[in-house]
Amino acid sequence: MTKGMDLRELALAIMMEVTQNGEFSNKVLNQTLSKYQYLSKQDRAFLSRLTEGTIERMIEMDYIINQYSSVKVNKLKPVIRNILRLGVYQIKYMDQVPASAACNESVKLATKKGFHNLKGFVNGVLRTISREIENIQYPSKVAQxxxxxxxxxxxxxxxxxxxxxxxxxxxxxxxxxxxLSERETTIRCNTNKTTVEELRKGLKNQGVLVGDGAYVDEALRISEYDSVQRLYGFSDGLFQVQDESSMMVAHAAGIKKNDFVIDVCAAPGGKSLHVAQMLEGTGTVIACDLTQHKVDLIKQNVERLGFTNVEPRVQDALELEESLIGKADVVIADLPCSGLGVIGKKNDIKYNITPEKQEDLAKLQRDILHVVSKYVKQGGTLVYSTCTVNKEENLNNVQWFIENYDFKLESLEEYLPERFVKREGKDSTIDKGYINFIPGIYNTDGFFLARLVKK
Structure with a gap:
């Protein structure tokens, strides 16, 4: 068993990388868990919960600290600021950690990091918060x-x-x-290698909790497991981690046998592989991305799932590849975006995106659409999608596109899974050719897709 102190020190190191160096939290956490593979399942869970939770609720942590600290959060030394954030998160949200332990371990950590002179300050702030935690005044829902x-x-x-x-x-x-809620992981069964029921059975035998997907027949929802890579069927390519909203892209594309498909921003390859699965060994999927590193991720998944009709390729979506002009039955343009639909999985996105960055991304999306629309043959399909929910990057871009290019929106009703179409109400937009998956309204990530057909 690793000492609790060591885990908190690892958590602090992750917090520093994310808040001071601008690293992505999931990347740093995964690297840490990979480096310390000897950690027990319990320790890995503690470290993940502490770091992810603190980052996820950082604004709230700072609000609480500011009420009880003589020095405001933004004036604190970064190490002390993050020690306090981690301490408050344990006090407020980790019932299995006694408040006294959260305070004591935070003081030890401050001392270990060379801030012996501030251990009294850390102790005082956290002990006051632990006494007052039930009495914290939050802004009024009505007035503010x-x-x-x-x-x-x-x-x-x-x-x-x-x-x-x-x-x-x-x-x-x-x-x-x-x-902010805990959600299961959604996986897509590789029906070219196994059945949904066989996959379900294998995972259950491993002690994994397995439920049905909400909308897509080839989807399962899983929880109560340690690592995806260690799960039944992962190394044999029996499944791919993919949200159901993302699975809708291949359905919306209306894939037919022998189609020639180009996925212009494909890494890590979930949509390309889903398309390949629907092609049942026929046709071709050109799976492109900007860097060799990203294309290597696609290759790993292609090899793991065992598809021979996917061709990973380094290709900048902004640069026209003349040999592909007018060749594609389907172009999938799942484009770089603000990512505000997947905040529940990538909790530091919300701190890194700005209005200016969002504006730049909307322009980048239009620039890419200008190029990749040329690959679609007459009567062919372009599926535009993003993992965000705001109009600037979604519907506004679609409206701009159909006003300026020879494409039209086409109803999604005959393409999306039947049980999804049936649950859509009177306000649905699927007959108009697009859908905005709003978290809380749909049981998915935030996601947008539109089906556009070349006239």
Whole structure:
């Protein structure tokens, strides 16, 4: 058993990488877990919960610290700031950690990191918070709705204001609630190698909790496991981790046998592989991405799942490949975006994106669409998608595209899974050719897709 102190020191190192060096939290956490593979399942779970939870609720942690600290959070030394954040998270959200242990271990950590002179400050702030944790005053939901959402759900105010222009307060709150809730992992069964029932059985035999997908027949929802790579069927390519909203792309594309398909921003390859699965060994999928590193990720998944009709290729989506002009039955353009639909899985996205970056991304999406639309043959299909929910990167771009290019939206009804179409209500947009998967309304990540056909 690793000492609790060591785990907290690892958590602090991860926090410093993310908050000071701008690294992605999931990347740093995965690297840490990979480096310390000897950690027990319990220790890995503790480290993951502590780091992910603290980052996820960082705005709330800072709000609480500011109420009880004589020095405001943004004036604190970065190491002390992160030690306090980790300490408050343990006190507020980790019931299995006694408040006294959270305080004592935080003080030890401050001393170990060379801040012996501040151990009294750390101890005083955390002990006061542990006494007052049930009495903390949050902004009023009625009188200060934006501040309330900002603090309670740790979401930057500009994103909240942006969403409230498009969605109701209740919808925005649902989206934020989902972003902080624990969710199962969604996997797509590789039906070219096994059946959904066989995969379910193998995973259950391993002690994994397995449920049905909400909308897609080839989807399963899993939980109560340690590592995806160690699961039954992973190394044999029996499944791919993929959200159901993302699975809808291959369905929306209306894949037919022998289709020639180009996926222009494909890494790590989930949609390309789903298309290959639907092609049942026929046709070709050109799976492109910008760097060799990203294309290597696609290759790993292609080899693991065992497809021979996928061709991974390094290709900049902004550079026209003349040999592909007018050749594709289907182009999949799942483009770089702000990622605000997957905040629940990548909890530091919300701190890194800015209004200026979002504007730049919307322009980049248009620039890519200008190029890749040329690959679609007459009567062919372009599926445009993003893992975000805001109009600037989604519907506005689609409207711009059909106004400027020889494409039209086409109804999705005959392409999407039957049980999904049946559950759609009167407000559905699938007959118009697009859908915005709003977390909390749909049981998926936030995601947008549109089916565009070349006239």
């Amino acid at each position: 709705p934006i501040s309330y959402l900002n603090v309670v759900y740790s979401m930057p105010e500009w994103i909240i204001r942006n969403w409230l222009e498009e969605f109701s307060f209740d919808t925005v709150e649902k989206m934020l609630q989902v972003s």
